[in-house]
Amino acid sequence: MLKGLRTIVYHVSDLTKAKEWYKTVFEIAPYFDEPFYVGYNIGGFELGLDPDTSGYTSGNASITYWGVDDIEACFKRFEALGIQIHQAPKNVGGAIWVASIYDPFGNVIGLIENPEFTS
Template identity: 55%
Template sequence: MEEKPFLGLRTVIYAAPDLSATKAWYAKALAIEPYFDEPFYVGFNVGGYELGLIPDASIVEGSTVSYWGVADIDKVIQRFLNLGASIHTDIQDVGDGIKTASIKDPFGNVVGLIENPHFSL
């Protein structure tokens, strides 16, 4: 059997031209402090996955949207909106109890959210 090329999501990196402000916003939005904090990269451990911030926006130019699992999409979106994010795509019921949406953080990064009652680690 051929080896599968992907092992699963490990890291999502967002542009952070103002690293200090972006770090502060994500620390508040995620209710955690970064575990790695350097001038060239800030990393948060989010449920065993990496959410990284880099000041060099050219590295993530043309990036795709990654979806972070949430238990209650309405509640999480409201939390992010209260912290200055905006709606990128409205909540969509994509069937079988699964909902998706995306927000833009105050720095222009698109953050995907998915509420999937069938997913478990």
């Protein structure tokens, strides 16, 4: 069911400042740049910046996303198992969908359906 790691998203309070910092540090411009999300392709993996910091504290501001073929089916399975929901599936642009759950220890586990990644 899981296809491997795809994306890390950092929740940042100042998107403009964060974009400049990541552009400088990683020496790459974003491939996706919107007010609600900025994405960089780094070696075939995505580093994302999300300006929505609600629900996150300093030091707890990132989610690693596991690639899936069908996020709705995956999410329904996790719901059936009684897993606590962090974020229900939502479209984040184009055909890309994300959702996240909590593990029993409070860690957030992300799921992403992104047709740009085929394996």
